[in-house]
Amino acid sequence: MGGAALEVRDLSVGYGPVRALRQVSLQVPEGAVVTVLGSNGAGKSTLLRAISRTLSFHGGAVTGGALTLGGQPLHSLAASRVVAAGVSQVPEGRQVFARMTVEDNLRAGALGSSGDRAAKAKALRRVHELFPVLAERSRQHAGLLSGGEQQMLAVGRALMASPRLLLLDEPSLGLAPLMAARIADTVREINAQGTGVLLVEQNAALALQLASYAYVLEVGEVTLSGPADELAASDEVRRRYLGVVDETAADDASGAAARHPVLSRWEG
Numbered sequence: 001m002g003g004a005a006l007e008v009r010d011l012s013v014g015y016g017p018v019r020a021l022r023q024v025s026l027q028v029p030e031g032a033v034v035t036v037l038g039s040n041g042a043g044k045s046t047l048l049r050a051i052s053r054t055l056s057f058h059g060g061a062v063t064g065g066a067l068t069l070g071g072q073p074l075h076s077l078a079a080s081r082v083v084a085a086g087v088s089q090v091p092e093g094r095q096v097f098a099r100m101t102v103e104d105n106l107r108a109g110a111l112g113s114s115g116d117r118a119a120k121a122k123a124l125r126r127v128h129e130l131f132p133v134l135a136e137r138s139r140q141h142a143g144l145l146s147g148g149e150q151q152m153l154a155v156g157r158a159l160m161a162s163p164r165l166l167l168l169d170e171p172s173l174g175l176a177p178l179m180a181a182r183i184a185d186t187v188r189e190i191n192a193q194g195t196g197v198l199l200v201e202q203n204a205a206l207a208l209q210l211a212s213y214a215y216v217l218e219v220g221e222v223t224l225s226g227p228a229d230e231l232a233a234s235d236e237v238r239r240r241y242l243g244v245v246d247e248t249a250a251d252d253a254s255g256a257a258a259r260h261p262v263l264s265r266w267e268g
Contacts, residue, residue, distance in 0.1 A: 005030040005196055006051070006087075006165055011065035013043070013050050013220075020046045020060065021220045028165060028198050030070075033191050035199040035211035035228065037241055043220040044200040045092060048167045051198070052089040053079040069165065083112030086164035092173060092200075094150040096157070098143030102134050105142050105153055109160030119162060126193075127156040130186055148179035155186065165196045172203050184210060204241035208232040216241075 006028040013021040021043045028034045038044050049055045050062055053074065067074040074082055088109075097105050106127060110120045128135040131152040137145065142153055151171060158166060168187065172180035180203065187210055191197055201207035208214060208228045216224035216237065224231065231237045 005070055007068045009066045011050060012063045013046055013060055014063045015060045019220060024222055026215050028196055031194055031196050033197040033199060033211045035201060035207040035214045036217055037204050037207060037214060038217035042217045044217055045169055048089055048169050048200060052087060052167055053077055053082045080112045083161050084114045088158035088161045088163035089167040090154050090158045090169060092169040094154050096142040096150050096153050100142060101139055102142055102153060103138040105157050106160050109157030113161035115162055123160045123162045127159050130189060131156050148175055151183060163195060165198065168197060168199045170200060170202060172201060172206060
């Protein structure tokens, strides 16, 4: 996939005695969109927390492996230093500061960045161009925004640090289809501007449209990986994550039901 901006090598994570990730390895090339698919509890959010060094806030810890960005180690850095190194995370659930204004939420996103005043002003212009509604409602409390607007704010806040890599955890969760599509268009635009994206998303169809490469995580282990278009065409991925029934198997089952009326009644 070319030179890796982010490399995760043999990463293992535990929550006390519980092993959440087992020797997970993946790469995110510079400026690419890579997605991680998996069912609930597979370890997807844990993976993002390990990269952003926020695991300890959730009672977890890295027990093995290494994380590097552009060849520089991340696994020994504090969370604030990871932001300064170029990685920002948008956590699941639109976790904005509800009692703070939109403007203050965005300022908070720039606190860990290494940029000067001019760089922060440029980042704010970028956020306002991506999300004009945030400029219009800059003095409004974040808790009064709609769910979609809060997701925009969560993404905009992460972009205030001008990251090289954006970690997105379930950006379409709980959003209406139209708003989810708008968020997806924004992810494309962010990436087109040169920011890499590591995307965790329950909507596998959407994720595979956005990404160039994908990994499947099951029970804390990578079980499948490859170009996103190839995984989208995979029978296993189509069946487990895209809700596509194996047509041959369905035809066989239909034929069997026709030959055996009792079976047909039970299945009905």
